[in-house]
Amino acid sequence: MSVPTTPEFAGHGARGENEPPASENKGDTDADNGHGQPGPRVAADLAKCEALISHAAETGTLLTKEDVDAVRNARAAFDDGVWNRTIGSAFYAAMSRIAASVQYPGRRIVDDLDHCRDMVSYGAQNGRLLDEHDIEAMSKARAAQQDHTWNPEIESAFYAAMSRIAHAVTPVVAETAGEEAREGARRAIRIYTHSAIALTLLVVSLSCLLFVANQVSTDIAMVVKGNDTAALTLHNQLQAHAVAIAEADKKKDLAAIVALQNSQPALQIKEELQNFATNNRQLFADVSRISAFTTSLGLGAIRSPYKAPCDAEENVLNFQGAYRTSHSPKYYDGQVGSGDWQCNPDVARKVLEITLPLLAKPNAEPGDTNPPSDVDAVQQGFQKIAVYQDIRAMALYANDIILSIVGAVTGFLLPVLYAWLGACAAILRQLSADSAANTFHPEHSKVANRAHVTSAIIVGISIGLFSKLLEGGKDVSPLAVAFIAGYASDKFFFFVDRLVGAMFPPRADAPARPARPDGGAPRPPGPNGPSATSGPPKQAVARATLPGNAPLGPPPGA
Structure with a gap:
């Protein structure tokens, strides 16, 4: 049954008595403005639209003036018999917008109808x-709802049926059975899948980087430990060999000097020197890798803390110039600009490599006014020891940087990332289960997932505070106590209240003074008042009576 149109609304917008017909104001050649016959549903649609406008006025729903005018013009054209396609198009466009705004008989009821339909669809499919x-x-x-014939009887029957339908499809509820919930679940799965992939790549990359850093750090520690012992042994052997060469040189015994080059101590020195130089180059290579990493991070190249910094283009550990050799144009003809081996790739190569033959007298350079002596055969070994001191300083400094970065990443960044990744994995499992059971709630699940991720990040940040406790220890750091206090702040303040009560107990109230027998105010103790040590006054002693009303005198001695 359609809603009847009120006379006031039906006549509103119609042309007046003296107004010319609409056809006189339009050209007869325009097909859209000529007389036409409305469709069979126009009358019912006009009544529905007018009822929607009336319902909007009652419920305070805002409608545009253009839509209301379009309906009024359509009613006037229908009553006057001048209906055309232009009026019909404007009317149905306005009716669509009005129906979307009003949602008869009410927005909540329309939503409940959609939810009930979703629950029925889910129940039928499952x-x-x-x-x-x-x-x-x-x-x-x-x-x-569609025919605009809503009444209390239909509403009561509908909600009673909806309650039974909701009970039948439990644990699925109205919000989880609709298309919005399914689309929300798919969107959440995409978001957390992408997050899990990104976190996995980041965690794997950092883990690989930390593995390499730990390997380099371990290698540096082992090489430094071995070379520290070998440096002292090699130094003593070189000194002993230099003394032997000096004694043979005093005797002018060239055969003895040549024989010393292949003696048993010399062979041992050569082996030690070769191993020592190899360790130097390995240690320098480790420092070069760390220097490349620090340079890429903008921290600059690794440099010995005991020497002045080199020019950016001269440093052999500079990332751009780490692989320059003596074949570079700047070093043609052996011309170098600095005597510091760390600032000159050509010199660095010479001091790191072994010059053959070992323990032999160096050749004199052309024009050298101070030619090398036989004792200078051991200078190459002392040079390697001196270079090792610089490399050792750089290696230990680089190792400290590595350990600091590894400690920070391992102690703070990786736990957060792993906790976040674990939260994503748990959420994806929950989303999979909710999607299969149609229990994903568009709002509640979103809030729960965000809270899960936030809690996981907080746990990742604070888990390092309980490392000793998790390893079986009994000590808890103050930071861990602070985290626990923040987590259970209400319990902490209850503990503080008890502590305050124990330290500062409440003051006891003063004892009340006894009231006077005559009902008057209590007298303060004094000369005329009762005393704590004095007995009752003599005047207040009651006289007891004997049987027969015989008076009893005062006690003896009174």
């Missing part, structure tokens, strides 16, 4: 037993 009378009540309610 084999839930639904009463046909409940489905019939829902169908009647939807028909009444």
Whole structure:
């Protein structure tokens, strides 16, 4: 049954008595402005649209003036018999917007109708037993909503049926059975899948980087430990060999000097020197890798803390110039600009490599006014020891940087990332289960997932505070205590209240003074008042009587 149109609304917008017909104001050649016959549903649609406008006025729903005017013009054209396609198009466009705004008989009821339809669809698809009378009540309610014939009887029957339908499809509820919930679940799965992939790549990259850093740090520690011992042994052997060469040189015994080059101590020195130089180059290579890493981070190249910094283009550990050799144009003809081996790739190569033959007298350079002596055969070994001191300083400094970065990443960054990744894994499992069971709630699940991620990040930040406790220890750091206090702040303040009560107990109230027998105010103790040590006054001693009303005198000695 359609809603009847009120006379006031039906006549509103119609042309006046002296107004010329609409056809006189339009050209007869325009097909859209000529007389036409409205469709069979126009009358019912006009009545529905007018009822929607009336309902909007009652419920305070805002409508545009253009839409209301379009409906009024359509009513006037229908009553006057001048309906055309232009008026019809404007009317139905306005009716669509009005219906979307008003949502008869109410926005909440329209939403409940959609939710009930979703629950019925879910129950039918998953084999839930639904009463046909409940489905019939829902169908009647939807028909009444579309026909604008909603009434209290239909509403009561609908909500009673909706309650039984909701009970039949438990644990699925209205919000989780609709298309919005399914789309929200798919969107959440995409978001947390991408987050898990990104976190996995980041965690794997950092883990690989930390593995390499730990390997380099371990290698540096082992090489430094071995070379520290070998440096002292090699130094003593070189000194002994230099003394032997000096004694043979004093005797002018060239054969003895040549024989010393292949003696048993010399062979041992050569082996030690070769191993020592190899360790130097390995240690320098480790420092070069760390220097490349620090340079890429903008921290600059690794440099010995005991020497002045080199020019940016001269440093052999500079990332751009770390692989320059003596074949570079700047070093043609052996011309170098600095005597510091760390600032000159050509010199660095010479001091790191072994010059053959070992323990032999160096060749004199052309024009050298101070030619080398036989004792200078051991200078190459002392040079390697001196270079090792610089490399050792750089290696230990680089190792400290590595350990600091590894400690920070391992102690703070990686736990947060792993906790976040674990939260994503748990959320993805929950989303998979919710999607299969149609229990994903568009709002509650979103809030729960965000809270899960936030809690996981907090746990990742604070888990390092309990490392000793997790390893079986009994000590808890003050930071861990602070975290626990923040987590249970109400319990902490209860503990503080008890502590304050124990340290500062409440003051006891003063004892009340006894009231006077005559009802007057209590007298303060004094000369005329009762005393704590004095007995009752003599005047207040009651006289007891004997049987027969014989007076009893005062006690003896009174």
